[in-house]
Amino acid sequence: MQNPRVLIVDDEKEFASTLAERLNMRNMEAVAVYCAEDALALIHTADHVPDVVLLDLKMPNIDGLQALEAIKQYDSSIEVIMLTGHGDRKIIEGISSLILDYIIKPVDLPELIKKIGAATQKRRAALPGAEGGTA
Amino acid sequence: MFEKLRSLMKILAIDRDQIEKPLTTYPRYKGFRRTLLLVMSVITLTPLIVTATLSFYQYRNLLKDEAEHYLRWNAQSTQKTVTYFINDIVTVLQYYAGEYTCEQLADPLTLGTLFVRLKRKHPGLVDLSLVDQSGIQTTYAGPYNLIGRDYSRSDWFPKAVSHETFISTAFLGYRDIPHFVVTVSKRTANQAVCGLLKASIDSETLDKFIATTKTEASDDIFLIDYGGNLQTSSRFYGNAVSGLFPLARLPNRGDVTLEYARSKSESGQEFRAYAYIDNTPWILVLVKKGYAYGEGWNQFKNQMHAIVIISIILVLVVVVRVANILVDRVRHSDAAREAIIAEAEHNSKLASIGRLAAGVAHEINNPLAIIDQKAGLMKDLMDISDDFQYKAKFAELIGGVQNAVSRCKVITHRLLGFARRMDVTPEPVMVNELIREVLAFLEKEILYRNIRLELELRDNLPTIRSDRGQLQQIFLNIINNAIDAVEDEGYVRIATTRQDAFLRVDITDNGPGIPQETMKHIFEPFFTTKTKGEHKGTGLGLSITYGLVTKLGGTIKVDSVVGEGTTFTVLLPLD
Numbered sequence: 066m067q068n069p070r071v072l073i074v075d076d077e078k079e080f081a082s083t084l085a086e087r088l089n090m091r092n093m094e095a096v097a098v099y100c101a102e103d104a105l106a107l108i109h110t111a112d113h114v115p116d117v118v119l120l121d122l123k124m125p126n127i128d129g130l131q132a133l134e135a136i137k138q139y140d141s142s143i144e145v146i147m148l149t150g151h152g153d154r155k156i157i158e159g160i161s162s163l164i165l166d167y168i169i170k171p172v173d174l175p176e177l178i179k180k181i182g183a184a185t186q187k188r189r190a191a192l193p194g195a196e197g198g199t200a
Numbered sequence: 201m202f203e204k205l206r207s208l209m210k211i212l213a214i215d216r217d218q219i220e221k222p223l224t225t226y227p228r229y230k231g232f233r234r235t236l237l238l239v240m241s242v243i244t245l246t247p248l249i250v251t252a253t254l255s256f257y258q259y260r261n262l263l264k265d266e267a268e269h270y271l272r273w274n275a276q277s278t279q280k281t282v283t284y285f286i287n288d289i290v291t292v293l294q295y296y297a298g299e300y301t302c303e304q305l306a307d308p309l310t311l312g313t314l315f316v317r318l319k320r321k322h323p324g325l326v327d328l329s330l331v332d333q334s335g336i337q338t339t340y341a342g343p344y345n346l347i348g349r350d351y352s353r354s355d356w357f358p359k360a361v362s363h364e365t366f367i368s369t370a371f372l373g374y375r376d377i378p379h380f381v382v383t384v385s386k387r388t389a390n391q392a393v394c395g396l397l398k399a400s401i402d403s404e405t406l407d408k409f410i411a412t413t414k415t416e417a418s419d420d421i422f423l424i425d426y427g428g429n430l431q432t433s434s435r436f437y438g439n440a441v442s443g444l445f446p447l448a449r450l451p452n453r454g455d456v457t458l459e460y461a462r463s464k465s466e467s468g469q470e471f472r473a474y475a476y477i478d479n480t481p482w483i484l485v486l487v488k489k490g491y492a493y494g495e496g497w498n499q500f501k502n503q504m505h506a507i508v509i510i511s512i513i514l515v516l517v518v519v520v521r522v523a524n525i526l527v528d529r530v531r532h533s534d535a536a537r538e539a540i541i542a543e544a545e546h547n548s549k550l551a552s553i554g555r556l557a558a559g560v561a562h563e564i565n566n567p568l569a570i571i572d573q574k575a576g577l578m579k580d581l582m583d584i585s586d587d588f589q590y591k592a593k594f595a596e597l598i599g600g601v602q603n604a605v606s607r608c609k610v611i612t613h614r615l616l617g618f619a620r621r622m623d624v625t626p627e628p629v630m631v632n633e634l635i636r637e638v639l640a641f642l643e644k645e646i647l648y649r650n651i652r653l654e655l656e657l658r659d660n661l662p663t664i665r666s667d668r669g670q671l672q673q674i675f676l677n678i679i680n681n682a683i684d685a686v687e688d689e690g691y692v693r694i695a696t697t698r699q700d701a702f703l704r705v706d707i708t709d710n711g712p713g714i715p716q717e718t719m720k721h722i723f724e725p726f727f728t729t730k731t732k733g734e735h736k737g738t739g740l741g742l743s744i745t746y747g748l749v750t751k752l753g754g755t756i757k758v759d760s761v762v763g764e765g766t767t768f769t770v771l772l773p774l775d
Contacts, residue, residue, distance in 0.1 A: 077566050083573035090580050123562065150562030150569075170569035171605055174576055 069185035071095040072115035074104040074132065075148060076124045084119075084172070091178060101127035105135050114140050116185040117165075119177075122149045122156065130160065137163055142191060144184035148172070227720075229531055236523045244515045252508045259500060267471060267488055268458060270417030275456045275473040275486050278413040278421060282477050282484065285409055286382070289325075290365055290479070292318055293384040293397050302386055302394035305330050306339050315341035324405025326379060330386070331396045333361070338395065349374060356381060360396055367480045369425040370403045370432075370440050378403040378440035380431070403440040407432045420487040423477070426450060431482055445485060451476075463489065561612045568608050575601040611669075626665040631703055631772070632657040632696055634668065638675045639694075645683060652691035661696060662774055664703055670748050671772075677745045678707050678768045685711030685766065702754070702771040713762035722758060 071093050075081040081097035088095035096115075098104045101124055108114055118136060122129035129147060136143055147157065147167040157167050165184050168177060296305070296314055304310045315328040327342020335352025351357045356368035360383040368381045380403065383396040406423060410432060414421050422445075423431035430443035437443045451457035451474035463470040471488040579598050582591060635657065639646075646653055682692045686709045693708040714722065723746040749756040753773045760766040 077570060079570045080566070080573055083570070083577050087573065087577050087580055090584070150565040170565040171572035171609060172569060 069093045069117060069181055070113060070115045071117050071119065071181060072104060072107065073097040073119045074099075074101060074124075074129075075119070075121040076100060077121070080170075087174065088178075088181075093181065100124060101129070101132035101135075104132060105139075108136060108139060108143070114143055116144065116188050117181050118143055118145045119168075120145050120147055122147055130156070133160060133163055142188055144188050146177075146180055146184065229527055232530065233523055233527045236526060237519060240519045240523060241516065244519060245512060248508070248511055248515065252504065256504060263497065267417070270415070271471060271473045271486055271488050272456045272458065274413070274415050274417040274421070275475045275484060278410060278486070279456075279475040279477060279484050281409060281413050282406070282423070282482075283479075285322075285406075286367060286477065286480055289318075289322060289382050289399060289401070290367070290384070292321070293382060293399055294365065297384045297386045297397050302388055305386060305395070305397060308339055308341065311339050312341040318399070322401075322405075324401050324408070326400040326402055329398050329400075331357075331383075331398050333393060333395065337398075342400070344375060346374065356383075360398075361385075361393075365479070369429065369481050372441055373400075380406075403432050407440075417488065418473075418486040419489045420485075422485055423482045424485055425481050426483065434485075436487060447483075451483065564608065564612050568605055568612070571601060572605045575605070627668055628663045629666050629668050629671060630661075630663055631671070631705065632661060634671055635675055635679075635694060635696070635705070638672055638679060641676060642679060642683060646692075649683075649688045651683060651686060651689065654691060654693040656693065656695035658695075658697045661698060661703060664772055664774055666752050666772060670752060674745050674748050674752075674770065675705070675707075677741045678770070681741065682707055682709035682711070682766070682768075685709050687711075698774075699771065701774055703774055705770045705772070706767055707770075708765060708767040710765040713764055714758070714760040714766055715762055719758065719760060723756075 071085075071088055073081045073085050073088075073095060075097070076099055078097075078099050081099060085095040085097035096107070098107060104118070104120075105127075120129050120132055120136075124132070127135075133145055133147075136145060144165045145163065147160070147164050148170060149157070149167060150170050157164075165187070166180050168180070300310065300314075305314075311328060311330065315325075318328060319325050327340060327344065327346070329337050329341065329346070330339040331337050331351055335350050335354070335357050337346055337349045337351065340347045354373075355371065356366070360366040360368070360381075363383075364385050366381075366383045368383075370378045370380045372378060379400050381398050381400050383398045385393050386395050386397050388394050410421050410423070420435040420437075422434040422437070424445045424447060425431060426447075428445045428447035430438060430440050430445060433439045434443055434445070437445045448461075451459075453476060455475075457474040459472045459474070460469050461472055473484075473486040473488075475484045476482075477484055575598050579595070579602075582595060582598070585591075635655075639653070645651075679692065679694065686692060690710050693706075695706045695708075697704050697706075723742055746756055749770055749772075755771045757769050758766060759769070
């Protein structure tokens with residue numbers, strides 16, 4: 066199976082970049098961007114859309130919710146895991162049908178890896194001919 | 201952000217159980233109770249005592265008036281009786297002297313008949329005789345043989361000769377028995393005196409007479425002559441003739457005279473009434489041993505005392521009970537009011553906690569996530585790199601950072617958990633380390649305000665088992681207070697040491713100090729001196745700190761000198 070492709074979107078540059086680096090060390094293809102605009106641009110132009118987007122809820126300009134909507138509109142198969150500094154359950158519950166899961170910062174890495182793995186598997190299983198493409 | 205965190209931690213520290221300190225110990229209620237007791241006692245006891253005193257004197261006056269009245273009445277009736285008795289004898293003698301001739305009266309037979317007749321009417325009559333002008337008793341009718349006796353040397357004789365009618369004072373005479381004589385001059389047809397018709401009467405007869413008139417109004421009743429010599433026997437002053445009554449001066453003529461005089465036999469006053477017996481040399485004397493004496497008076501006094509004492513006791517019991525009830529009511533309503541205030545503050549604080557917690561949690565969690573990731577990456581890189589000189593040391597350091605992050609996570613989760621009541625969860629705590637952690641929260645302010653921080657943390661202090669989070673709150677509160685107290689560029693000194701079975705932490709500042717009056721209330725809930733501006737206090741900080749220290753088995757005390765500074769001393773038990 067191809068390595069999971071992960072896009073990290075968080076205005077906390079240090080956090081996003083370090084997390085990407087660590088995921089890359091664990092056999093993933095992780096890319097970090099620092100605003101929703103960059104993320105959407107990347108999804109539109111990249112050769113391969115990411116399997117999983119780790120999306121921060123609170124960001125300047127376009128926030129996590131708007132970004133989530135745009136991503137899902139573009140490709141509903143992309144799995145999204147929300148990142149949040151606090152457990153705002155009302156918002157999370159409101160978007161629970163659109164996202165796979167949410168994680169409260171600071172992130173517990175083994176837990177995150179497990180969730181990314183599950184998300185990737187779920188997406189690829191849902192894509193017809195995806196297996197064949199890599200074969 | 202630290203500012204925000206600090207205020208939030210203060211708010212979170214509200215603990216309802218710790219607010220409810222016993223209110224009974226507050227000195228203001230003691231003062232209130234004392235004043236209440238005093239005022240109520242004065243209000244209730246004053247009329248009681250005034251009424252009792254007035255009643256006492258009124259009753260005494262009543263007794264006095266009554267005693268006077270009865271004594272006067274007794275004196276008047278006795279006076280009448282004695283006068284009547286004497287007048288009767290005189291009248292009879294005058295009749296004999298008028299009806300019978302000198303010769304007839306000189307006849308023993310006739311005189312004897314008259315004696316028997318008179319004796320029948322007045323059994324007290326001893327004898328009846330005729331005494332001639334030279335004082336010789338010529339004729340005698342009576343039980344004794346006294347014919348031929350010479351009375352010319354008797355005291356009464358010269359006076360009797362010079363008066364038509366004469367009544368003598370009491371004397372012993374030949375028979376040696378106290379008696380008195382009544383004489384009437386017997387004249388011939390040509391008005392020449394032929395002799396004295398003389399009747400002797402024992403004093404005892406008068407005694408009996410007087411005794412019949414004696415009532416409870418008097419204790420003693422007797423006759424005296426103008427010299428005070430007793431004419432009848434007296435209970436207090438002796439027998440007739442031999443006894444002497446201390447008559448200071450002659451009473452006024454006319455009606456009954458009343459007088460108070462020092463009692464002869466007992467200490468105290470006695471009450472006397474005097475009345476002249478007309479046509480006799482006698483004064484009637486009645487003695488009452490004071491009006492406010494005797495059975496009735498003592499009974500009244502005892503009853504009065506008993507009633508007053510019982511009333512005072514009852515009043516005091518009621519006053520104490522009522523005061524206690526009132527003070528309790530006031531205290532309870534105060535407590536209820538304080539509880540309502542606390543509740544209101546609590547509720548309004550809970551509302552702001554929601555908003556603040558979200559913000560703070562987000563703000564902290566983001567940098568925390570960065571630290572966590574950086575440390576994680578360092579660990580990852582170390583794991584894949586070869587051994588180098590400080591690899592083990594670095595691994596330890598990174599572990600420390602990750603532990604710190606976990607701890608922060610616990611804190612932010614507590615914030616998010618809306619300050620649920622935390623039970624004491626004992627874990628090994630290095631107090632010096634804990635103080636340094638707490639200072640990390642405050643270091644920005646210390647730096648900005650240029651406050652000199654002196655740490656005298658004793659090395660090798662034993663580890664204590666206590667609740668880390670609550671200890672942090674305790675020291676955060678106290679150190680925060682110290683920083684608030686000092687001026688910019690002031691100093692705060694924190695010293696740790698071991699004292700017997702305790703670990704001692706002293707936090708000293710060179711702030712303005714705390715006045716004695718404030719010191720008393722410093723650990724009371726809702727007591728605050730920070731009433732203005734940004735640092736407006738809730739009045740709960742030190743109360744909560746006190747509660748927490750107590751909960752952890754420690755003690756907290758404060759020493760302060762106005763103008764020099766304040767030292768808070770916390771003693772924490774070593775296991």
